[in-house]
Amino acid sequence: MLTNILIKNYILIDELEQDFSKGLNIITGETGAGKSILINAIDIAFGAKAGKEVIKTGAEKAFIELTILNEKQNISPIFEKYGIDDNGEEIILSREISQTGSRSRVNGCLVNQEFLKLLREMFLDIHSQHQAYTFLQPKYHILLLDSYIKNPLLEVYKKDFEEYKNLLSELDRLNNASQKTEEQMDFLKFQVEEIEGANIVSPTEDEELNNELAVLENAEKLKELTGSSHWSLAGDDGSILDALYEIKSSLSKASGMDNSLETSESELIEIIDSVKALSSSLNDYSSSMENDTARIDEVQERLFLLDKLKRKYGGSLEKVVKTGINLRRELEGIEFSTQNIEELEQKIILAENDLNEKALRISEERKRQGCILSKLIVEKLEKLELPKVKFEIGFDKTELSPNGVDKVEFLISTNVSENLKPLAKVASGGEISRVMLAIKAIFAQADNIDTVIFDEIDTGISGRTSQSVAEEVKELSNFMQIIMITHQAIIASKSDRHFYVKKTQGDTTKVNIYVLEGENKLMGIAELASGEITEESMQFAKTLIQV
Secondary structure (H helix, E strand, C coil): CEEEEEEEEECCEEEEEEECCCCEEEEEECCCCCHHHHHHHHHHHCCCCCCHHHECCCCCEEEEEEEEECCCCCCHHHHHHHCCCCCCCEEEEEEEEECCCEEEEECCEEECHHHHHHHHHHHEEEEEHHHHHHHHCHHHHHHHHHHHHCCHHHHHHHHHHHHHHHHHHHHHHHHHHHCCCHHHHHHHHHHHHHHHHCCCCCCCHHHHHHHHHHHHHCHHHHHHHHHHHHHHHHCCCCCHHHHHHHHHHHHHHHHHHCHHHHHHHHHHHHHHHHHHHHHHHHHHHHHHCCCCHHHHHHHHHHHHHHHHHHHHHCCCHHHHHHHHHHHHHHHHHHHCHHHHHHHHHHHHHHHHHHHHHHHHHHHHHHHHHHHHHHHHHHHHHHHCCCCCCEEEEEEEEEEEECCEEEEEEEEEECCCCCCCEEHHHHCCHHHHHHHHHHHHHHHHHHHCCCEEEEECCCCCCCHHHHHHHHHHHHHHCCCCEEEEECCCHHHHCCCCEEEEEEEEECCCEEEEEEEECHHHHHHHHHHHHHCCCCHHHHHHHHHHHHC
């Protein structure tokens, strides 16, 4: 249940904070006053699309925060899965819309659209005029029926059907591959053999060979440089080692006179050992350097081959290797396609038989539950001043689809002399509103939804029908919180809390929302009833509230 909304810098609202009550919350106001702004703000907080145009002119960002009291749903496992702080029964949902995007938080933790969708499914259902026309389209009827039934087998079927489609796609791929010509196969074999025959050691083999070639081509110079360096370090008289030994001799004498110089002497010994090791290493390197023309030719030939492969297959050895793997797979797919196709066709037959069996069970359950739902809808519609109404859920068989083998359509007759016809072709505006109210009333209770919002569902009705709708909405509000925009005084009189929306035009346009209580509520209902506040309309308002 929504207990509070806080709005800042949203469309025409500077700042607004409003509490909602249990039961029936009614919103009224003149046409164009901005009644839907509040509903839209709730919708956006729960993840509806919102661009920067909702930010009030002159502001940097808009902010909407909802406080939700959770008394029905076990939300802890979902909160734990998404790493959201669990604050007990109270949930704080907020959304900030800036010039560059928006961010949503639940209990202060950032959340994504997937989480908001889950939260919305548990706590909120918004019914608008636009949604009513959406419901008229037959393609949505099977979704409505399934949302009422909640058959767990349907989810299993949908997963199996997706795998079945993947098998069909794979069969298409293999069939296409099997149609390759012998010439194409020969070319594939040539490419695979060319790449695999190169026996590429690693993706960096070319870099390593280039380094080796640079060494081989400069062998004589390297031999000369490292050899002379060795002689300078440890060669004949006058080498660096000779000088270091003389220094060591001097330090040895000095340390005999001052033992504090022993550390310096030890450090010099380490230096001498390092110089000897370096000299030996340079000597070994110099001795190993040979002008190996055969190896130069071998490396150059290898690099030529690798460069050719890189030019043909991707620009780097890594891409050459990947291309070789893909070509090998394609070749194997062709070579073994006949066997694979036969095996795959058998899998598809088994999968199709299993899907048909599941689809049949789903269809039988739909038809059984469809009869129950039809009776419930008829009972609701009879209470909503459609006493001669007939309502059925029609079924036609189709090929296997993500929803099974059923084509579902809602059929209705509102006159005793008329046969059942598709809902979209029969119902008037007022009848559509009542059908949708009946469906919502049944579904909302089945879904255990906390809050249902009706945005001008009373369009096209009056008189006794308005009274019936008012009674149905009031009865529904005993099970859940209802927030409803209405132009009907009879419906407004049933409210547990009455909000009045007023737009003011000064230097700027502003929307304000007031809670009507006592005498103000009477005046609001009186104005709804007659368009003005008179003694007669006030008396009528009192009569409505007392009923």
